[in-house]
Amino acid sequence: MKQILILIVFGMLSTSMNGETLIIDMSSKVPSEATKAAHKEVIAKLPFENTEDFKLARKGLLAKPDALVIQDKSGRVVWDMTGLEYLDGDRPETVNPSLWRQARLNAIYGLFEVTEGIYQVRGYDLANVSFIRGDTGWIIVDPLTASETMNAAMDLVNSYFGKLPVKAILATHSHADHFGGIRALADEDDLNSGRIRFIAPEHFIKEVTSENVIAGNAMTRRAGFMFGNFLERSSQGAIDSGLGKGVASGNITLLTPTDEITATGQTLMLDGVEVEFQLTPGAEAPAEFVFFLPKWRALCVAEEVNAVMHNLYTPRGAKTRDALIWSNHLTDMLELFGDRTHIVFGSHHWPRWGRDEGFEYISKQRDMYRFMHDQTVRLMNQGYTATEISNMLDLPPSLAQEFYNRDYYGTVSHNVRAVYNFYLGYFDGVPAHLNPLTPESRASNYMRLAGGPEGIMIHVKEAILKGDYRWAAELLNHYVFAYPKKREARALLADVYEQMGYQAESGPWRNFYLSGAKELRMGVDVTRGVSTASPDMVSNVPTSMFLDFMAVRFNPEGADDIELIINLDFIDTEEQFVLSLNNSVLNNIPNKQDENANATLTLTRSIFDAVVLGATSFPKEIIKGNVKVNGNPLALTRVFSRLDVFPPDFNIVTP
Numbered sequence: 244m245k246q247i248l249i250l251i252v253f254g255m256l257s258t259s260m261n262g263e264t265l266i267i268d269m270s271s272k273v274p275s276e277a278t279k280a281a282h283k284e285v286i287a288k289l290p291f292e293n294t295e296d297f298k299l300a301r302k303g304l305l306a307k308p309d310a311l312v313i314q315d316k317s318g319r320v321v322w323d324m325t326g327l328e329y330l331d332g333d334r335p336e337t338v339n340p341s342l343w344r345q346a347r348l349n350a351i352y353g354l355f356e357v358t359e360g361i362y363q364v365r366g367y368d369l370a371n372v373s374f375i376r377g378d379t380g381w382i383i384v385d386p387l388t389a390s391e392t393m394n395a396a397m398d399l400v401n402s403y404f405g406k407l408p409v410k411a412i413l414a415t416h417s418h419a420d421h422f423g424g425i426r427a428l429a430d431e432d433d434l435n436s437g438r439i440r441f442i443a444p445e446h447f448i449k450e451v452t453s454e455n456v457i458a459g460n461a462m463t464r465r466a467g468f469m470f471g472n473f474l475e476r477s478s479q480g481a482i483d484s485g486l487g488k489g490v491a492s493g494n495i496t497l498l499t500p501t502d503e504i505t506a507t508g509q510t511l512m513l514d515g516v517e518v519e520f521q522l523t524p525g526a527e528a529p530a531e532f533v534f535f536l537p538k539w540r541a542l543c544v545a546e547e548v549n550a551v552m553h554n555l556y557t558p559r560g561a562k563t564r565d566a567l568i569w570s571n572h573l574t575d576m577l578e579l580f581g582d583r584t585h586i587v588f589g590s591h592h593w594p595r596w597g598r599d600e601g602f603e604y605i606s607k608q609r610d611m612y613r614f615m616h617d618q619t620v621r622l623m624n625q626g627y628t629a630t631e632i633s634n635m636l637d638l639p640p641s642l643a644q645e646f647y648n649r650d651y652y653g654t655v656s657h658n659v660r661a662v663y664n665f666y667l668g669y670f671d672g673v674p675a676h677l678n679p680l681t682p683e684s685r686a687s688n689y690m691r692l693a694g695g696p697e698g699i700m701i702h703v704k705e706a707i708l709k710g711d712y713r714w715a716a717e718l719l720n721h722y723v724f725a726y727p728k729k730r731e732a733r734a735l736l737a738d739v740y741e742q743m744g745y746q747a748e749s750g751p752w753r754n755f756y757l758s759g760a761k762e763l764r765m766g767v768d769v770t771r772g773v774s775t776a777s778p779d780m781v782s783n784v785p786t787s788m789f790l791d792f793m794a795v796r797f798n799p800e801g802a803d804d805i806e807l808i809i810n811l812d813f814i815d816t817e818e819q820f821v822l823s824l825n826n827s828v829l830n831n832i833p834n835k836q837d838e839n840a841n842a843t844l845t846l847t848r849s850i851f852d853a854v855v856l857g858a859t860s861f862p863k864e865i866i867k868g869n870v871k872v873n874g875n876p877l878a879l880t881r882v883f884s885r886l887d888v889f890p891p892d893f894n895i896v897t898p
Contacts, residue, residue: 249449253749254512257360258414258846268345269404269730269737269764269765271479271733271741272738272741272742273336273337274336274540274710274745275710275742276710277528277709277712278336278710278742279744279804280710281339281710282336282339282340282746282895284379284669285339285341285748286340286582288439289340289644289649290644291340291344291648295592296348296550296646297347297348299593299594299595299596300348300351300592300593302593302594303355303356303357304354304355304401304532305353305354305355305362305720306351306352306353306354306399306402306547307353307399308353308399309404310324310325311323311324311325311366311367311395312324312325313367313391313392313395313491313493314621316389319492321389321392321491321492321493322367322368322389322391322493323476324350324352324488326476326863327350328422330343330346330347330349330350330482331706333622335478335479336745336765337478337479337745338478338745339745339746339747339753341646341649341748342482342483342515342651342674342747342748342749342750342753344540345483345485345550345551345646345649345651345750346482346750348550348592349366349483349485349487349488350366350488351365351593352365352366352367353365353399353438354399354400354403355593355595357373357541358539358541360375360376360538360539361373361374361536361541361586361588362376362400362509362652363588363594364396364399364400364847365592365593366487367387367392367396367399367489368387368388368389368392368420368424368487368490368491368514369387369388369484369486369487369488369489369490369491369591370385370387370388370408370420370546370590371385371589371591371592371637372385372386372393372396373588373590373778374400374423375516375536377410377411377513377514377515377516378514378515378516379410379514380407380409380410381400381407381408381409381410381411382410382411382412382513382516382518383409383411383412383413383428384412384415384416384513384543384573384590385413385415385420385421385425385545386412386421386422386423386425386427386428386489387420387421387424388420388423388424388490388491388493388495389491389492389493389494390425390426390427390494390496391424391427391846392424392491392493392580393425393427393428393496394424397427397428400557400894408438409428409429409433410439410440410513410514411439411440411441411442411513412425412428412440412441412442413442413443413534414441414443415444415531415532415533415534415543415546415590416447416527416528416530416531416532416545417446417447417454417528417529417531418454418546419451419454419455419495419544420491422443422451422488422497423494423495423496423497424493424496425441425495425496425497425498426496426498426779429441429498430498431498433522434498434501438565440501441498441499441500441501441502441757442500442503442504442511442513443500443504443530444500444503444504444522444524444530444532444628445505445522445524445530446511446524446530447500447503447506447530448499448784449530449784449788450528450529450530451780451784452784452788452792453529453562453788454562454787455495455780456780456781456784457788457791457792457795459774460889460890460891461560461893462516462559462560462561463891464891464892464895465558465559465560465625465895466490466557467550467758468559468754468755468758468759468895469484469557469558469559469586469699469751470484470751471489471750471753471754471757471758472489473491473758473761473762473768474754474757474758479757480557480757481753481754481757482753483750484652484750484751484754485551485651485652485749485751486551486553486591486651486652487551487591488824490620494779495779495780496779496780497779497782497783500794504520505522505530506522506735507520507522507575507579507671511557516536516537516538517538517898518534518535519534519536519537519579520532520533520534521533521534521535521572521575521576521579521580522573523545523547523576524636525564525565525568525569526564526565526568526569527546527547527564527569527781528546531545531546532545533545533547533576535580535584537583539583539586540582540763541585541586541587541588542576542580542584542586542587542601542613543588543589544576544588544589544590544592545590545603546577546589546591547569547572547573547589547591547592547607548587548589548604549589549591549592549608549647549652550591550593550646550652551591551592551647551652551653552611552648552649552651552652552654552655552658552859554652554653554654554657554661554751555569555615555653555657555658555661555662556657556658556664557653557751558594558657558751558752558755559751563664564661564665565659566612566613566615566616566661566662566665567613567616568611569612570610570612570613572604573606573609573612574609575606576605577605577609581601581602581605582598584601584602585597585601586597587600587604587605589603589632592647593683600715604647604671604757607641607642607645607647607648608647608648610640610642611642611648612638612658613615614638614639615623615636615655615658615662616662618636619632619636619659619662619663620662620666622635622636623666625668627660628663628671628672628673628804628819629660629664629667629671630660632659632660632663633655633659633660634655634656634693636655637655638655649748650748650749650752651749651750652749652751653749654748654749655753667857673761676818682898683725683898684751686720686722687725690721690725690726693718696722696726696729696732699718699721699722700722701723703715703719706718712739712743712746713743715739716736716739716740718741719732719736720736722736723736723763723896723897724897724898727897727898733897734763734764736760736763736896737761737763737764740759740760740763741756741757741760743756744760759896762895762896762897763897767892767894778852778856778858781856782848782849784818786813786818786820786848787831787832788818789852789855790829791823791831793829793855793886794828794829794831795831796886796887796888797827797829797885797886797887798886798887798890799885802824803826803827804887805881806824807823807825807841807881807882808821808823808824808825808837808839808840808841809821809822809823809840809841809843809844809878809879810822810836810837810840810842810843811844811846811851812836812844812845812846813846813847813848814845814846814847815847815848815849816847816848818833818834818848819833819834819835819836820832820833820834820835821836821840822882823837824881824882829882830835830893840874841874841875841878842872842874842875842876842878842879843873844861844870844871844872844879845870845871845872845873846864846869846870850864850870854883855883855886861876861879
């Protein structure tokens, strides 16, 4: 009887417990009764009668294309806001009611007036791009992820206002969706000549490099899961990321800032517009600022305040954020600007108008982060572990009932664990967890303990009948890691992940679950992946940090007996480095040349970048005369032939 019920729930057949071989169905399934029941609970506890956000999101609409599809020069689609008409209909049972609401709001796109002189293009990428009217041209804030989407946004603005020059560009922080489209607006000549100023927070380039180059490959692979890059845009696929519809897959670019904001209270005059800055590092981004515009009594909160709970730890991977610093920055923000602010606008979502409305918005976001911090630390000091606290803690109703504090992007569960990790790290103090087995070894042992595949399936199917998908997923994950080629287990785990995705309020959680289900059913798909370590990005990375990136690519296997010294002399940047290989470690020392080096390379930084990225080779460039080698050329091979090429399609849901 239990087997029959399982088949009804998922619409699939698998190997029965008596060994009879049946048909395996790898297709998507309908929502289970447990999923429908979970949705009813959401509807009962949240104030869906509150539709104020829809008014705010549509307020000030000036222009929009009927169909928004953005392509690159080759015709490849990098951003698409078509096919979203289904969001205007009744909610399907494959989507959490709360996430459905957010998905509908994030589908509202176009050119909007915040107030006369301040405008935003929203829905052209993950982030908003803001346009501030100066005396002679535009001050542009956060030029999106890609040059293609920024070009399209600029075209929309020009079609409405006429073409005006760009006088200044502000990147509020070091995440790619806030600077990656900058070459649509400016190039090196524009910045060097002073025609355009580019303003960013201090340590901007350092943090851009750390996130997008050093750890870029792993983060990009996981970001594909987080943003649903490999899923269909449908009610059974990716409908939203919470923060926006998704991330554009175009050309990510970078320029070096002309101005850095180094202190709170710093003021700049940009094209006749006074701008007051507050530095907010260590919160949403390691390098970030917000700013106030006295002329309009308008506060740009960057990504420190959003119409979602943000993440202290992001599933794509990044440095854990400090909840206490975040809340303190918001307190300082209110003290600095709160009484003067009548408009609050940011890098995501829609503005808030009115002094009281803005003050409450910022205050409740502050208290949300502070509550998660304080209560996690309280329980942590009582001896509870991160996992325990994440299952105990929730926001109080005064915070949880605000839709802008819901788990659309970050979640209480992950943020609580992030706070714990910030203070105590990933180890929970249990000695058994000091030196755990690999996932594969642990899986094999658990399978034996459960009585093998047939034994563990008894518990799996009991969990599914109860709607306990978390436990079913844990059991089936062991099964798949022990027997990755068993299609029955893969199919059933995919079905379980799918139901968990249907239930998720968080856009990233839904996308992770559904992406995992797709890979279990169809294998890895990297056709819609995005690379952050682009040549343009790399060319603006400080040389010392690029050499650090080279070092993390160095494969030490069989290299422990190699000792080498290579001098690097970059003739275009007038930089010199010593590259040394000892103890299987590649170190670099700036502003030095070693007279006992095995080889000295004289070349440009651009040629060096191209070699390290695999676009060319030293032998080719030596023949062309672009690289001069003094010493033993074989020394180069012994280093550069050992640089790993990171696979963009490494496994996540299987060993």
